Amino acid sequence: MKRKSILALLGAACMVSAQAKPQAPLKFDASKSAKSSLTMPDGRIVHYTAYTKQYFVSQVEDSTYQYLNVFVPEGATEQTPIFVRTYIGGYMESTAGYPQAADASGRALAEGYVLVIPGSRGRRSTVKQGKQTLYTGRAPKGLLDLKAAIRYLRHFDRELPGDTEKIIIDGTSAGGAMSALVGATGNHPAYAPLLKAMGAADERDDVFASVCFCPITDLEHADMAYEWLYGGTASRQALPEVQRQLTEELAAQYPAYLNSLGLARPDGRALTADNYRDYIKELLIESAQAAKDAGANIADTLGFSFSAEVAFQAPINGGVGQPPAPAGLPFAPRGMRRGAPQQGEYITGLDLEKYLNYVVTTQPLKGVPAFDSYQVDGAEASGENGLFGDARGSDANFTPWAAGKTGAKLSAELLERVRLMNPMGFIGDAQATNAPYWYLRHGARDRDTAFPIVINLAAQLRKHGRAVDFKLPWNRPHSGDYALNELFAWLKAITR
Structure with a gap:
């Protein structure tokens, strides 16, 4: 089936559901406003005006989610950046909420940004x-809601303070993936008929910057990446033979995909399946070294190796500086410090397999497959299988490999929905307006998706000239909105 036909079917499906609940024309209701304040952790009180329950489409299918809340701090102008915070998790539905002092929403208000919190449909949202019972948020509807919210902000630019050329979107986990999608797919015509059917504003939906914490994205290749990275760990090797075989099959497919991307390291050297693990080690060493320099204790049991301790010890109480006493000596010669050798200042290497086994001890790995698991070797459906299900509430495989294991074949319509939910293919697409600035973070012990998923995202963006600030922060599990001083310093620099 040709792509135009697929899009026509998707648009028709949206139109049918939209026509079931005709709504008033798109509008901004200034009467839904109230003065309020937020007390920050440091005691500061931020005063703002809240404009709540502003529906961002005229054909509202699910009135519980398809609106946004806007929070305008005192002093905001037309030049004030706009911070859009989505609370999507697990590709589930998300209600338009209120600023939280402890996360980036409250911090954005305190920094003077106009804050927007949109609702969005998700894989479990339903209407009668x-x-x-109809499931309203199967892919790509949650993404469409975020795009419609961005368009709404531009449509009512005159009614609200804030610079619509400086829109920043922030999300974590599946919300991080949605943030990446919004940033990568701006104004792409593939979404246009779907947005039109919803009654979204006829405006642009590109953004200035995407902040993505631990994005669960590139779902078509996430199972391959997971087994390629973690397949050699003790927990995977202890699985029954059938599951070990699944692990090996998936892992074997990943090198060809990595090589097909044509990626490079920041210094321009080619990034291939042959040197990819070395690059992961470099990123983890860089993360651990930064933490060690800040005073963290990095245990050598995690797989790191260290330089020898510095030979010269600073004089103490007027004494002459000397190296420490060798390990095992029953006494310390005069002028030498007694005790076992200390770690050197620099991390010089990493046993990656040892480190990955450590990561697994902090939280068990997902099953096999980790993402497209539905009916593969009798496994239950994952949240991602629900994401690609239909309006009746079914689950669905979304990769040819998993579908083949169940004796099924993916439809052209489903493959198109899968494509619309992967930012990788839209980065560098001439029809898409990619965000120029990206802030990517994935914790150094986050096993919810494999490290290569976000590493590839960063490399793909750099390949096409986007500015990327990327790290694997030390000792961070699957989480977001941390190191806010660092995040907002970056935002200040790019919006200045």
Whole structure:
């Protein structure tokens, strides 16, 4: 089936559901406003005006989610950046909420940004049509809601303070993936008929910057990446033979995909399957070294190796500086410090397999497959299988490999929905307006998706000239909105 036909079917499906609940024309209701304040952790009080329950489409399918809340701090002008915080998790539905002092939403207000918190449909959101329950948020509807929210902000630019040329979107986990999608797919015509059917504003939906914490993205290749990285760990090797075989099959597919991307390191050297693990080690060493320099204790049991301790010890109480006493001596010669050798200042290497086994001890790995698991070797459906299900509430495989294991074949319509949910293919697409600035973080012990997923995202963006600030922060599990001083210093620099 040709792509135009697929998009027509998707648009028609949206139109049918939209026509079931006709709504008033798109509008901004200034009467839904109230003065309020937020007390920050440091005691500062931030005063703002809240404009709540502003529906961002005229054909509202799910009135519980398809609106946004806007929070305008005192002193905001037309030049004030706009910070859009989505609370999507697990590709589930997300209600338009209120600023939280402890996360980036409250910090954005305190920094003077106009804050927007949009609702969005998700894989479990439903509405009743007569006796029938319809699932309203199957892919790509959650993304469409975020795009419609961005368009709404531009449509009512005159009614609200804030610079719509400086829109920043922030999300974590599946929300981080959505942030990446919004940043990568701006104004792409593939989404246009779907947005039109919803009654979204006829405006641009590109953004200035995407902040993505631990994005669960590139779902078509996430299972391959997971087993390629973690397949050699003790927990994977202890699985029953059938599951070990699945692990090996998936892992074997990943090198060809890595090589097909044509990626490079920041210094321009080619990044291939042959040197990729070395690059992961470099990133982890860089992360651990930064933490060690800040005073963290990095245990050598994690797989790191260290330089020898510096030979010269600073004089103490007027004494002459000397190296420490060798390990095992029953006494310390005069002028030498007694005790076991200390770690050197620099991390010089990493046993990656040892480190990955450590990561697994902090949280068990996901099953096999980790993402497209539905009916593969009798496994239950994952949240991602629900994401690609239909309006009746079904689960669905979304990779040809998993579908083949169940004796099924993916439809052209489903493959198109999968494409619309992967930012990788839209980065560098001439029809898309990619965000120029990206802030990517994935914790150094986050096993919810494999390190290569976000590493590839960063490399793909750099390949196409986008400015990327990327790290694997030390000792961070699957989480977001941390190191806010660092994040907002970056935002200040790019919006200046």
